[in-house]
Amino acid sequence: MSSEDIIQEAKQSLAHLKKVRGDDAETLIADARYGFISGLMKDVLQKPSVERRTISDKVDKVIINRLLGIPIFLALMYGVFQFTFVLSVPFMDWIDSAFGWLAGQAAGIDGWFGALLADGIIGGVGSVLIFIPPIFLLFIALSILEDSGYMARAAFVMDHMMHKIGLHGRSFVPMIMGFGCNVPAIMATRTIENPKDRLVTILINPMMSCGARLPIYIMLALFFFSAHQGLVVFSMYAVGMVIAILLAFIFRKRLVKGESGHFVMELPPYRMPTIIGVLTHMWERGSVFIARAGTLIFAVVVLIWLLDYTGALEPIGRTFAPIFAPCGFGQWESTVAVVFGVLAKEVVVGTFGTLFGIGGGIVGGTLAFELGWSALTAYSFMIFCLVSVPCVATLGIIRRETNSWKWTGFVAAYTLILAWILATLIYQIGSLFV
């Protein structure tokens, strides 16, 4: 029998079954499996005669309520950022003073080596490492929400809205994962069966603010928004999500047209997260940032320090600085930070640390006094960093997962243009009022 014959025979079988049973063979087979299981269940499982509503069911009445679901989600996310902030400040102070002491020791060493140690390495890498506590605390909070079963509910709640924008709730999970790092989040889109849904979910993922961008917000919020730090950082994540949703809607309407997939949203039962589980998940996500600080970030800040020490950096910065003048941060220092930030978002903070030779905790103040930044400049800068070109690792994974340079280039281009427009709008319109 040739392979073509087999296919023909299979088609006959399908047609025959459709005729005699009025249903697809697929359905008949699935029914047989479910039938087997439910029959088996009767012999194997005895549930209490009147099964009370489980606690899960009761909690779900509120959590996945049509009206309350989204406000509850937003309130929880706001709580997450408050929690991250309040708890991380003392840890950051300790690390900051430890690096301050180290830098003081290194400053005693004469010549270029002392400068490299104090400004380049301790200033650059240190100013990134001080943000490890908030990153880890954020990941603890997200792990608790995931392990408890809440995130599956959040996806369920969003399912309704996601359908309106042409996606479905399953696309929401990679979006939330993007709060950790966009790279695994984009890999996680593999659970989306429909290729068009998957593509759009990938394209918007860079709008989900990752852990590496958190240091930028905190650095600026600490100084410029000291009374509303949690709220300002939360607003970054919220703005990112709103942009992502709007973009998804536009992309689905204009670029990637076609039917959206159907599937059932799972609601796994609530579980009490275990301490070990939460810490493991925190470490899985967070350890990357420590490793990067010692490798990639280290290399880049040394490079920046070297360019600065030899006087090559300022001309580079000055060349591109006029581009950012309408956004409010057209200084060569911030230009360099943004440009090198494409290598990794932590570099933005590390660059300031290196250039000013100071710890991350007081970068905000230095930006105000040395570069004349206002709260408005800071917010415009934060928005730019949120939206602009994702890091090279994210672009790399987009290339691999879409298998297309075209879409990768598209992401790089749209994020850059959109970031510039938004930052300029915020700064220019804001300037009219401030």
Next chain:
Amino acid sequence: MAKNITVALAGNPNSGKTTVFNNLTGARQHVGNWPGVTVEKKEGGFGHRGYNINVVDLPGVYSLTAYSPDEVVARNFILKEEPDVVVDIVDASNLERNLYLAVQLLELGAKVIIALNMMDVAESRKYKINVKELSRLMGMPVVPMVASHNKGTEDLRGTIVDVVEGKVPADGAYLEYGKDVEGEISRLEGVIASSPLARRYSPRWLAIKLLERDEEIVGMVKEGAHV
């Protein structure tokens, strides 16, 4: 010389699969990627009763269709690498839904052990599960576990070796699809039997997949013997 055994861990997401994997392998594990795709591949190992047991953690899936890369990876590993034993981690508090995967593993013709996890949750809801009857009806050993408290790990290790040594049957129940479907299955089985594909895969399973219009299998049949 210790003999090598390969065990694949299958299970739904949220069934506690990762915990079982960690309990079994402890520190002996490493993480890579499945060839050709970016689905994470975790492997680990342990020794037991003179066997060197290699454990491969398959992606968490609800079924074994060809709809998502995770499902294809899980299915292809079982089909092509032919692990000695497949351990299906089943959430005892959600037995009915979790068994759907077990049934599909049974169709694949793999030797399957059900690791009945989260027995504590099932008990707290006053579910009474007849483990012996479950094992008899499914035709595979069932090991009750509470992986979060590392209970049942030794039993599972022992059962894996028992299955490999043939002391415990694990060939699975025979699933009937009803008269009409069975008629078509056996007709197609006959057609497939003469094809080279039948040397690699069970003709019955291929027939079922063709009837389900499984894209991968249809493609494989179309290409003929090249797979």
